[in-house]
Amino acid sequence: MRSICWLPTRRSWPELVPRRRTLWLTPHPGEMARWRNHSGRVQASRLDVARKFAQRMGVTLVLKGSRTLVAHPDGSVP
Secondary structure (H helix, E strand, O other), X not given: OOOOOOHHHOOOHHHHOOOOOOOEEOOOHHHHHHHHOOOOHHHHOHHHHXXXXXXXXXXXXXXXXXXOEEEOOOOXXX
């Protein structure tokens, strides 16, 4: 199994995902911070970070933690 830690740091990575499928990413806050190049701001605004990333990248994002969030490409967070 290959690590996908590098994936969201590449500008062209959405092109690697077939459009007929929804990609699910499951970062913990530290990984999310690396993907966004922001260290402390992920925990301070988890909902906003997850929603914006999912919308911008067209993915379903499961931001792990004590308050796990699931953000969908349409911006919904159930």
